[in-house]
Amino acid sequence: MPGMVAFGRRWGIASDDLVFPGSFELFLRVLWWIGTFALYTLHKGKFDCSGGNVLHSYLVVLLVLLALIILCLCAIVYVSAQGTITNQGPRRYIPVLVYVRAMLYIPELIWAILGAIWVSDDSRGCEPAGVGAVIAAVVASWIVLVSTGVGVVFVFDPLGRRYPGPQSCEQLGVRDLESSNGSQLLSTARSVAVKVWESRLRLLCCCLPQDENNRAAFPNIAQLVSGFFLDTDLVPSDIAAGLALLHQEQDKMEQCRDPDNVLSHSPSSPIAEDLEEELEKAVHCMQFALAAYGWPMYVYSNPLTGACRLSRDCCKTQSAVYDIVGGDSLGCHFSSMLHTTGLQYRDFIYVSFHNQIYEIPFFVALDHKREAVLVAVRGTLSFRDVLTDLSANCENVPVEGVSGTCYAHKGMSQAAGYIYKKLINDGILNQAFTIAPEYKLVITGHSLGAGTASLLAVLLRSSFPTLQCYAFSPPGGLMSKALADYTKDFVVSVVLGKDLVPRLSYPNMEDLKRRILKMVSNCNKPKYQILLQGCWYEMFGGDPDDFPTEMDNRREDELSQPLLGEESLLIRGSSSYQSLASEDSPVHIANLPLYLPGRILHITEDGPSRRSCFSQARYRAEWSCETAFRSILISPRMVVDHMPDAYQRIFHTSNLNYKGEENSDPGALERAPSQSATAQLYHVTSA
Numbered sequence: 099m100p101g102m103v104a105f106g107r108r109w110g111i112a113s114d115d116l117v118f119p120g121s122f123e124l125f126l127r128v129l130w131w132i133g134t135f136a137l138y139t140l141h142k143g144k145f146d147c148s149g150g151n152v153l154h155s156y157l158v159v160l161l162v163l164l165a166l167i168i169l170c171l172c173a174i175v176y177v178s179a180q181g182t183i184t185n186q187g188p189r190r191y192i193p194v195l196v197y198v199r200a201m202l203y204i205p206e207l208i209w210a211i212l213g214a215i216w217v218s219d220d221s222r223g224c225e226p227a228g229v230g231a232v233i234a235a236v237v238a239s240w241i242v243l244v245s246t247g248v249g250v251v252f253v254f255d256p257l258g259r260r261y262p263g264p265q266s267c268e269q270l271g272v273r274d275l276e277s278s279n280g281s282q283l284l285s286t287a288r289s290v291a292v293k294v295w296e297s298r299l300r301l302l303c304c305c306l307p308q309d310e311n312n313r314a315a316f317p318n319i320a321q322l323v324s325g326f327f328l329d330t331d332l333v334p335s336d337i338a339a340g341l342a343l344l345h346q347e348q349d350k351m352e353q354c355r356d357p358d359n360v361l362s363h364s365p366s367s368p369i370a371e372d373l374e375e376e377l378e379k380a381v382h383c384m385q386f387a388l389a390a391y392g393w394p395m396y397v398y399s400n401p402l403t404g405a406c407r408l409s410r411d412c413c414k415t416q417s418a419v420y421d422i423v424g425g426d427s428l429g430c431h432f433s434s435m436l437h438t439t440g441l442q443y444r445d446f447i448y449v450s451f452h453n454q455i456y457e458i459p460f461f462v463a464l465d466h467k468r469e470a471v472l473v474a475v476r477g478t479l480s481f482r483d484v485l486t487d488l489s490a491n492c493e494n495v496p497v498e499g500v501s502g503t504c505y506a507h508k509g510m511s512q513a514a515g516y517i518y519k520k521l522i523n524d525g526i527l528n529q530a531f532t533i534a535p536e537y538k539l540v541i542t543g544h545s546l547g548a549g550t551a552s553l554l555a556v557l558l559r560s561s562f563p564t565l566q567c568y569a570f571s572p573p574g575g576l577m578s579k580a581l582a583d584y585t586k587d588f589v590v591s592v593v594l595g596k597d598l599v600p601r602l603s604y605p606n607m608e609d610l611k612r613r614i615l616k617m618v619s620n621c622n623k624p625k626y627q628i629l630l631q632g633c634w635y636e637m638f639g640g641d642p643d644d645f646p647t648e649m650d651n652r653r654e655d656e657l658s659q660p661l662l663g664e665e666s667l668l669i670r671g672s673s674s675y676q677s678l679a680s681e682d683s684p685v686h687i688a689n690l691p692l693y694l695p696g697r698i699l700h701i702t703e704d705g706p707s708r709r710s711c712f713s714q715a716r717y718r719a720e721w722s723c724e725t726a727f728r729s730i731l732i733s734p735r736m737v738v739d740h741m742p743d744a745y746q747r748i749f750h751t752s753n754l755n756y757k758g759e760e761n762s763d764p765g766a767l768e769r770a771p772s773q774s775a776t777a778q779l780y781h782v783t784s785a
Contacts, residue, residue, distance in 0.1 A: 100331035101255065104193045111253040112333045113192040116178040117626040119249070123242070124171040130238060131164040137231045152216050153224060153232065156209070160235060163205055170199050183336060183618045183625050203243065210239035332614075339625050340614030342632025345732035346642035347617065353642075376699060377719050380592050381749045382468060383542040383568040388742045389438035390461060390476040390547060392431035392451070396438060399743040408433050435461065447471075447533075448526045455485045456512035458550060460543075462526055464533065470540040471530040475517065475554070477545035477742070486513055487546055490575060490604060492690050497556060502580025505690065506553055507573065510546065514553035521558070539565040544742045545599055548572035552589050552695035556581065559588060567696070568592065571740050574727050575603030575692040582693040582724065589696025593722070594748070595703060595739035596731040603692050610730045636734055698722045701748065717748055 101108040102115075138157045174195045180188035213236040217229060388395060397404040408430055431451055436443070441463055449461040459476040478487055489509030497504050521527045531537065539562045543551035548569035553576075555567035567589040577585070593600045621628065635642070700722040703715055730736075738744060 101333050102192065102196075104196050108255055109253050110255040110333055112183075112335060112625075113186060113189040114178050114181065114183065114625045115333065115335045116174050116192065116196075117624075118629075120171050120175040120178060124168065124175060126238075126242075127164055127168050127171060130235070131161065131168060134161055134164065134231065134235065137227065141225065141227070156213060156216060156232065160209060163202070163209060167199070167202050167206070170195060170202060174199065179624055179626055181624065182622055183339065183628075203246065206239055207243060210236050210243070213239075335625060335629070336618055337614060339621075339628045339632070340618045341732050342628055342635070343617040343621055344610075344613055345632070346635060348732055350642040373699065373719060373721060376590050376697075379468075379566070380568050380570075380590065380699065383472075383540065384544075384570060384592075384742070384745050384749055385438055385440075386463070386465070386472055386474040387477075387542045387544040387547060387568075387570050388746055389435040390459065390474040390543065391479060391742065392459075392476075393434040394479065395742060396434035399746060404434075407437060439463070441465075447530045448520075450520070453480055453482050455482050456489075456509060457516045458483060458486065458513050458546065460517055460520075460547075462521070462530055464530065464537070465540070468540070469534075469537050471527065471534065471537050473517075473521070473539070473541045473551070473554070475513075475541070475543035475547035475551045477543065477547040483546055486510070487573070492578075492692070495553065495556065495577070495581060497581065497584060498560065500580055500584045502583075503578055504581045504584075506577040506581060507549060507575060507692065510549040510573070510576065511553050513546075513550040514557060517550065517554055518557045522561075538562075541565065541567040542569070544570040544745075545573070545740065548591070549576045549695075552576065552585060552591075555589055556585060566590075569695055570742065570745060571597050571599050572694055573599050573603070574601050574606060574694055576695055577692060579691065579693055582695055585696040591694045591696050591698045592701065592745070593694075593698060593727070594701050594744060596733040596736050597739040598730065598736040599740050600694055601727045601730045605691060606728065606730050609728075693724045694727060698724065698727075700726070 100112065102111055102113045103109075134157060138161065174192070177189055177192055177195060213232050217232055217236065388399070393404075393408055396408065400407070432446075432449060435441075435446075435449070445464045445466070447462040447464065451459045453459055461474055463472050463474070464470075465472045476483075478484060486509040489507075489512070491508050492505040493508045493511055495504045495506045495511055527539070539558065541551045541555050541558070543549075549572045551567055552569045552572055555565055556577075558565055565588055567585075569589060569591045571593060572591050576582075591600070634640070698721065699719055701717055701719045704718045
């Protein structure tokens, strides 16, 4: 850190990132040199074929060339391993070594071409071993050259123009940035970054139809993403090292925490009986949120039997007693819904698999067991859904009777508006309540579906005052404080463990970026050691390394300066950068504080975070508050805990009862999730 400057531009790789690729290539080159030397020694004086002289010269030059490359790689690996992430002084000669290594590619390319010519023209009559060795050398050379070209493409940074020199931009401070020259410089950099990220998004989603929503979403997402990365000079390995350090730091703090300090009850929290009742309802609703994903999630959750079960039903012609919209020509999605929910064909009122940006699949069904009209919204399962997720700037959501500003995640707000229009304008809910007028309305979803379901519940609340919403893993950056408080009466958010998504918001990401910068700038170990130890810790555990956790005031002051120089960690200070942005820009409004909806039911693993593969996990559920999700927790389970099948597995296969004894019937809840069964499966507290 920062990115290495070579050939007149900045690259997406730092000078201390060459240890691992250099070591790997060095290993291959040494084996190559040993094999070539052995061949030359065995055939010395025996090059008596028609092209023997050429073969002799080829091997000699190849040995010399490989020796030079090996020496250069040794120097690159050694120098790259020196210093720390922020102390680049010992690695100042890395660009020179890179230039030397690049120059050695030229004779290697020429020699590979000459070797190919010799094999095709002058190898007749020579020993097969010698010819095979030359062919292997030629193929290996071309593989190395092509791999290097691919690597250059990966580390190429479209925004990597070298920053202005010290004379033109000499450690600009806040006052300099607020001048006309600083404003023009940042404006130009921002516009270039937005164009680059927009091009990347369009290339990634080139197969999507270019409708009006797409054209509106790409620029907004590009501005948001580019604004987040514009003020840093980080490379991917810096982020990986920072995450490794931060994970160990968080684990160390968690180990030092005294569990006796946790209050068993808070007067402002719902009582334990209420928690058990809501948990029981959540267990029931989860199967509908899971069913909304269709056959991919069903097969993923049942890898051994799922495909076989669906193959018997997919292509059958079913009676059209339900309305299906969108791409499910084989009926596999709908068949998986039947298997997951246990409902009958006649219980489905409307099923939509239509999927575009801001328009996500959902279904409406009659849940006779709970006497509810149930609306289930699908989570992220396509590129279109990802674009909806990334449309994270805010938009107003006017709600009558709510004091305070009401705004929410734009992508999910748009998706909720789309489903609302379908349910009301197309008369879907009217049809459902005509069939079952005494039923109540329940809305559920997971991830993107959870956020959309929560906002849909806000839109429908005035028409259905008794509705309830169960949101599994909703995104943390979803709605304003006033709106979140309003939803506490009818929305329950269920969060599992250290799930990343409920903690994912723009302010939290900014906080994570700052913490990563502090960790890597204060660590006195080289990056390759941090990454090796981090990989070992993630795979095998152990005690967290005793890395420094606090930086001195001088270093923190340096990090807070909005410098444009190449040596700074933050090349553009966020505060000054935001002051130059317009008030209605997506980057600005994305920084508004956003919260999880409703009451938060947090399910955590009871006991040590690391355990044996054969040990049985215990879980407990407790009421939590939004302040517990204001920072991102680094853990190997931060993604696993988000998967919907993780909820299903914990809800239905937990084998520890309330008292900590083994449950004699693990499948009891799956067959009949009663209140007593819920109490047996979970150690329930109110905190």
